[in-house]
Amino acid sequence: MTTNPQNVSCSESHSGRELHRAGWIIVDPSIVIENGYIEIENGFIRGVHKGAPKEKGIDHGPGVLMPPLVNTHLHLELSALKGCLPFDKGFKVWIKTLLEKRETLGQEKLIKEARKAVRNLIKSGNLYVGDISTLGITKPIIEDSALSGVCFHEFLGSGGQPFFAQKNDFISFSVAGHAPHTSSPKLLKALKQCAESNDLPFSIHVAESDDESEFIHDKKGQWADFLTDRGIDWSSWDIGSKTPVSYINDMGLFDPLTIAVHLLNVNNKDMEILAQSKTKVCVCPRSNQNLHGKLPDIEKMITAGIKPALGTDSLASCDSLNIFDEMDFVQKHYPGIDPAVIFAMGTINGARALGIEGLTGILSKGRKAQFLYRSVEAMNKKDLFQRIISNE
Ligand SMILES: [Zn+2]
Structure with a gap:
């Protein structure tokens, strides 16, 4: 702790x-x-x-x-789930329990705990955030606080709901796609287009779980069955013999205005794709350790020329949203990385990823x-x- x-x-x-x-x-x-x-x-x-x-x-x-510190990837709306979810029963059980518990807690409790989390962020000097919200409940909380950064409204599945983006001086509103295996290519491209046309970053979780990699590479497995059972027709998705990174790259979604989050399952070619496209990268090592029992290869990213930012993910998968804690964890688990580089991950790299380097970092x-x-x-x-x- x-x-x-x-x-x-x-x-x-x-x-x-x-x-x-x-x-x-x-x-x-x-x-x-x-x-x-x-x-x-x-x-x-x-x-x-x-x-x-x-x-x-x-x-x-x-x-x-x-x-001040920059938390480039967090989900404030999941703050009420702190300590409620099992880390040792696999990622699928974690997600299933998360959705069930979120439903039973109710919106009032989610908002109350998100407000508390915001107060703690400010107290600990984490003044800039890239917040991801699928419910759309955190935008007014952030607007009402001393935080600045980007509020990403996240979508998954086939979309269908309207979305918008707006660039502002201190708090901008952009969009995020959940992940390559949970969202249709049509939706992901439309979200990217929306963010890009407003000169704002687009965020997406990429290469986080083994299920995701298996589905995109083999076009089968538990995730394929899960989508089919839910009536989601993925037959037109251009997957097969690809990694999540190469799949998203083929869709044309990687560029300096995209933030690829997690990147646990990546090979050397994937690293090259991310580095050459100058895609922004955000890692959340403490969350990865808890949910997947493994860590991103930050050293290899740095060698490839990538400048990773740091996020914490949510309190549903991590003890705190404090980037001081995340930097401390990185220092302990990656002793080969220069402390000044870890400091950059928690400040300027995050500011660049969120497009606010003219303001802070x-x-x-x-x-x-x-x-x-x-x-x-x-x-x-x-x-x-x-x-x-x-x-x-
Ligand atoms: Zn996340």
């Missing part, structure tokens, strides 16, 4: 001129200033400087000022005057990143 770091405070400035000083300032994972200050004017960063400010400012202390000129202070004491830059992403 991981705990939220207690030593995080969030600062936000809306108007006037302010100077914020600290022992360390992380401008971005490659630019770290020891003993410096951030200059703010009218709610935006004007510059970051070395040394002590000559004017009166706010001295945060010897710790670090850093960009780094602390440089023009970004929103919003940052975290963590009271860590570090000896050098490497030590600094290690301490930030560690929960101990």
Whole structure:
């Protein structure tokens, strides 16, 4: 069980001129200033400087000022299911139980727990999100909070319902397809088209489960039977002898405005496809560990030139929605990855995936005057990143 770091405070400035000083300032994972200050004017960063400010400012202390965290993939509407679902009976049982329990809980409870989860995100410095909602209940909760990012309305099956996308300065509304094995190609293409025409990211879970890979490769198996039993005609889907990644690629859905989430079952060719198409990638390792007992090959992604973002998935498959916890998990399970790279996954890589890198992800000129202070004491830059992403 991981705990939220207690030593995080969030600062936000809306108007006037302010100077914020600290022992360390992380401008971005490659630019770290020891003993410096951030200059703010009218709610935006004007510059970051070395040394002590000559004017009166706010001295945060010897710790670090850093960009807020970005949770690129989560499902706030499933927050009420925390601790209710079995992880040890397989993915299908987990999904079946999830749908049943969600139904019995009722919308009021789902909304109440989603609101609570939002409060915890803000308290722990996770100020930007890519939220996935099939019920469409989280949009007003996010709009009513201090969170920013993208609300993705998720669809599956053959669609049929109307959908829309809208780009805004702080909270945009886009669409997501659930997964290649749960949604018709016609629906996925229409969703992608809707997001793209509004210059917004489109999100989709890809290559998460063995059932998904088996169905798309062999055109048979338990998933094929499941769809057929439900009266879903998948005979026109162009599957067979493909991986989930190659199937989605053949559909033309991979480009820099698509976020492919999970990518547990991928081969070298798949990695190449994702890297060459500059598709954004988001991994949720703690959720994968709980639901599938395996982890994405993040090292191989990085070697292929991919810059993965981090998500937590939902509280139905993960202990917390806090990216500090996810970074801590990555550090422990992938000791070969540079801590500064893990930090990038939880900040700028997520901002790029959600298309909000002009707003946040780094602390440089023009970004929103919003940052975290963590009271860590570090000896050098490497030590600094290690301490930030560690929960101990
Ligand atoms: Zn998800």
